[in-house]
Amino acid sequence: MKLPAFSVRRPVFTSMVTLIVIILGLISFSRLQIDLLPNIELPTLSVRTGYEGASPVVMERLVTQIIEEIVATVPGVEELTSESSEGRSQVRVTFNWGTDIDTAAIDVQAQLEDEINELPDDILRPRVSKFDVASFPVVIMGISSPMDPVELTRIIEDQLRFRLARIPGVAQVDTWGAYNREVRIELHPERVKALGIPLKDILTALHNANLDLPTGKIDQGKYEVTLRAPAEFLNLEQIRDTVVTERQEGLITLGQIADIRDTYEKRNRIIRLNGNPGLRIAIRKQPSANTVDVASGVLAEIESINRDFPQLHVVPVINQGNFIERSIRNVANSVAYGGGLAALVLLFFLRNIRSTLIITLAIPISIIAT
Template sequence: MNLGAWMQRHRRSILFLVALLALTGVATALRLPITLFPKAEFPRVVVGLDAGDRPADQMAMLVTRPVEEALRRIPGVQEVHATTSRGSAEVTLNFDWGANMVELALQVNAAVAQLLPTLPPGTRTEVRRMDPTKLPVIAYSLTSRTQSLVQLHDLAQYKLRPLLASVPGVARVQVQGGAQEEYRITVDPARLAARGLALADVARAVTAANAISATGRLEDHYKLYLVVAVSATTTPEQLRRIVVASSPQGVVHLGDVAEVARGTAPQWIRVTADGEDAVLLNIYQQPGSNSVAIAQGIRQQLAAGHASLPAGVKLANWYDQSELVTASAAGVRDAILIGVLLAALTLLAFLRNWKITLIAVAVVPTVMAATTLLLGLFHMGFNIMTLGGMAAAVGLIIDDAIVMVEQVVRRVREGGAAQFDGRRVIAAALEFVQPLAGSSAATIIIFLPLAFLTGVTGAFFKALSITMASALVISFLVALLAVPILCDRLLAARDAARDEERGLVFPRLRRAYLRLLQRVLARPAWLLLGLLPLVAASWLAYGRVG
């Protein structure tokens, strides 16, 4: 049994399968994650170190160098780069592409945790993997002319941050800027020395006075209660009454040797919005989450809680990654609609048959839906690369449909209404298998190598390559199997009886084209002369490309 007989025998099954793939693709599209960038794991781990106000030379000797030496022992490290400044350092580890970054990040974290007891007291560390989710998906600014920066920071930290962290898909909410209130203790060295005390005594006394400890338990009616002693100080007067030392000569309070006043923690970064000091809320997404859904959830939560904000507080959105994604999706939608419209007008103008036009128009959304299904099977989602690949594939998909429909119609009309039957339609389609396969394969071969690139380029263009190749393969199969069967089912003998030589415009265009083609084929050198200006213009344009 040849392919034509098999297609005629199983035409209902083929159409049902194509329709099922399209419907499943539509259902998959509703569940695919939507992000700005494709899912990629960069082979880089960054270790952040913070040791207060330690000078840069001491920071490099006591913190950066021991961390570097410990991290170099991790298997697979290709390069270690460190940057040290006053009180902080950053160590960057580069690995091979394709390495298991989750496992390597755990090894880096373990190495840093093992080294932490030997570092100066108070040193803080942060280990983070580099991937596209390290950029905020949406960000807001808080400004006010009636509230202080301390109040704005507390509003963002203790009210808005828990509210936004509850949105599904949010990994963390970062608060930047503003001011943090603190109590500043300024010790008088002379009064301290007169009482035979040191700064360490003051530090121990203040630390001991701000503690929460379990002091016992109580039992009552089969219930056990834990007794907790809270000795936290909340006002400057309470701090002044802290006992620094006691002796037979008397008790020394903190107020006897130091001045206590309200203040704010030093800020090394100033954040502004619209020319005013501001507090920023940066929302980060979880890997594989839907950035558009996260942005919608954030806006809904802020709209619900906006009424509870203090008067005079302005909440403004200054960055929204989902807008770029929705704009890319709108571009794909417009490309599909414009392509379908132009293809329909072209077929109606030249073939003058609404059935043929309907067949070609139905191919584009069918192929796009089936491509979306493959994206789901490959654990991919919608992003600027996959959407760009779908937009670029629209023209090629329409081309496959048009050439197959034109081939079938031309062969059917050559035989006329008397010889019209389903076998002639299928035979016309099979006659065009090799040209169609060669055209599709040539395009696929161009994009397929992009899937095997390495580095940052490969991480991004792999999604584009897979999307384009999938769309073209599906387009070839639909054009080969579904289009001829639809032509067989929808076309009738009267469609084959139409005379293409009727009319005033198209016969004249065809005769003019034949005359021009005969002249060019008789003198091929004219064609080469016509190409030279195009080559020269392309060379000049290439030199001007930035």
Template structure:
């Protein structure tokens, strides 16, 4: 075969090619995002409208119905569901699965903006948002201090929130709890009526006087000055001394004459407590395309820098850190992947009885997996539960191709052929069978990646990751495996493989597992030196041959009694269906 022959004859060239794949895979791995699940785009858009003080019936009539009628003509819209409750209207729009949600959200916003003038003036502007399962709170912080909550709220809002908003990857930082400053104007109805005023006149006067207006510019001496009328209130006394519009020839009326003006706090509808202490809560929400773990690390770095500039009595505590759970979950799957590779190598050694064949097959697995990360990066995948689970499942598939090639090469070596000749003939002889088996796995897993519906979005990365890893294992089995099998490996290769494996286990899984594996390797080495291992392999092969003989006899018996075989299989099949239905 062309690839295997080139690998055997030009071993340095092929080593550099494989090394290039590994290096690209390592750099791709370092650039991959980490998340709990793959990025999923749900075809939902929500419209939230706040109408303070309105009842459910008014909300439904004045807000919900006009919005429903306007958005119903958007293309690709599947269903519209609305909830009208006190002071708030919620409208859920479900689109067809193939519809681009970003474009759908833009279309919805355009429709809602077109009817904004028809909605009540007191209602807040409708908020249009697409439903994003990944744009969720990743960290909850609690800011506590002995100082009053109003001061703590101002400190959190003006300093802590402002610093956190600079972090790349954060979509928003929301504050809960605390006391927010608010000016209350309590109008005395009798005094208002006695002066012939209405509450609307008071509201209009406060709104008109509490604004800053641009007022053009002044040009003089080749310079231009912008003019701005500053009208916002600076103190509570200015509000109290506000003069209200009156009928001509009527005495002027100040706001303090008909109302009580208080500098107080807004009604506290939410409380935040941490370890029994009143605090101000911060909810950090990441962008949908951001790396959750990387954002969490940046938040922790920023908080460490922020603590140096905050007062000593202010304490910031992590109430919940979802990034640690994501990191631990992904690390657990990654560790299981490494353990799977090591256990596979151990089982290979148990059956092959050959260190060289075991090393070759064991090297083929991580090379295939690391190279797969290159395609994952180009496909814009992330390291999540689905993609890592696909790699873990692929370990058995990855080593199969190399084992088949090695076994055939070893067969020709036992026939007295040289290493290079055995590797070339052995690989060429079973190339078609290995390619067919590999493509069978690809054909099985690839359709999973293209399943329809929301479930298909979950399994897209799973199916394609298995297909990528399987194709790389085919490449490795036709290049690296025959190249290494054609030569007798010296002690340096064994030492290098052992060192790399040991370091990988030490840093990825931990010292305890490293010591266990090191102890196991020492035991195997001692048993090999003393000849005990060879005796064990002899007994193992004897029992294996006995099992093969028993299987051969059973196979011959059932081939002669096919009716009995068919009846037994049918009985097992019906029994399985019965148990499944229970």
């Protein structure tokens, strides 16, 4: 018995099978992972390192060229691209297609470890990372505020980062353009030279005065109490009052030979939001998470943050979820228009509404089933 005849003679069975196929298709569709880009593994690695204070020319000569020579010995390398800037080096390694990128990353890291003595002693250890499409930020938000930038950074690091990290599906929260607090001590060379104070003594005095050391344990009945001697600096006055050395005329403090200012570290990235200084936060999702769901959760949290922190202005700058939703709407519209036109063409040639409906219903059922 042929399948069409079997289906016609058993309409209930055929209807139930069709219904089961539709239900299974809808369940599968609801669990379908949605991403802006396909999850592909590119045969590319990046080797990053830093050498504080080195010019781009020095970085290229002492770091980048040596790393290129080391990495070039790894099997399967097809192309090397490097970039040297002040204090930073990046070498992009492209392998032949079909190369196991995980094994290649291990080989590159092992080769760098074997030849690490060829690089300067005080260099940051090279970091090898894979080029992963899924690691692109799902949402990038901008934050501006009339607050002190260091205080703004503290709020972001201590409060906002935690709130964003607990959103389901969020894997990592990165801050760009942060103002990290830094106490800057600028010595007066003429005073230091006149007093004959070695720089080593100044550094030693600062180190010894800014300690938080454990001092042991004592037993109090059934309890054991841990003791420590907290002596870390709490304010600028304590730093200024640090005794550097002693002379016959009295004690020499750091405030007498240096200007001490509360400022922030030098920033390598400057962020502006609508022309005003600001910061950016990048949200990266877990590999198995749904991009649209994660983006929706982040947008809801942004609204909550704006309500809870009226002194902050948080806006989404890039939202992959929005791109995906628009793409899905475009696909749905194309399917609807295409199905409608196909039905009209069938009706025009068949001149039979019943036959047209049967064939037209087969289109969405086929899509759902696959």
